Amino acid sequence: MSFDEDRITVELIDGRILSIPLSWIPTLNNAAPEEREKYDISLNGAMIIWDPDKCAINDELSIADYLGPSHK
Numbered sequence: 903m904s905f906d907e908d909r910i911t912v913e914l915i916d917g918r919i920l921s922i923p924l925s926w927i928p929t930l931n932n933a934a935p936e937e938r939e940k941y942d943i944s945l946n947g948a949m950i951i952w953d954p955d956k957c958a959i960n961d962e963l964s965i966a967d968y969l970g971p972s973h974k
Contacts, residue, residue, distance in 0.1 A: 903950070905938050912965065915947065922968055929961040 903912045911931065912920045924931040930938055931954075940957035941950050948966060954958035 905935065910938075910963075912950070918972070920965065920968055922963075922966070927961070927963065928961055930963075933959050 903910065905911070905924075907938075908924055908925070910922050910924060912922075914920060933961060937952075937958045940959070941952050948964060950963040950965070952961045954960035
């Protein structure tokens, strides 16, 4: 997973690349770049989690939410 000034990019285990505009996720868009890097991946790999005890962000990103309705 990586970030640039406009996007979060995630490589899925099947090799697909998912690129999400940060503007779609206000908590990440408004966060400092170094805070965005303080994430954890859920055990099943379906969620990216920012724990407010570890960083200034309190959010969870469900990968399925960005893949479309047929993947939920």
